[in-house]
Amino acid sequence: KIIDPGDMPSFPGGQLALYKFIEENLRYPDVDAEGKVFVQFFIEPTGVVTGTTVVRGVHEQLDKEAVRLVNTFPKWVPSKHVASPGRVLFTLPITFQR
DSSP, rough: OOOGGSSSOOOOOOOOOOOOOHHHHOOOSSSSEEEEEEEEEEOOOOEEEEEEEEEEEHHHHHHHHHHHHTOOOOOBBOOOTTTTTEEEEEEEEEEOOO
């Protein structure tokens, strides 16, 4: 079954709020590296973020910071897919750029 995007969990306040949260809470480690760290995580039926892992890293310190940041996300608005409100896997690129 194809899931309607309206059935997907969402960050409280929407995508712009997610970008603002990242911008305000990202701590750039003191390393000479830049790039995008791709992080995967699950949104549980309760809206809680779990299972955060790096699927494509840049530098050990940047990877750790990306995981730390995702693990500080507030509860998401859970999926509206009432028939089977399972967990949903997300992949999110986090850009480190000076």
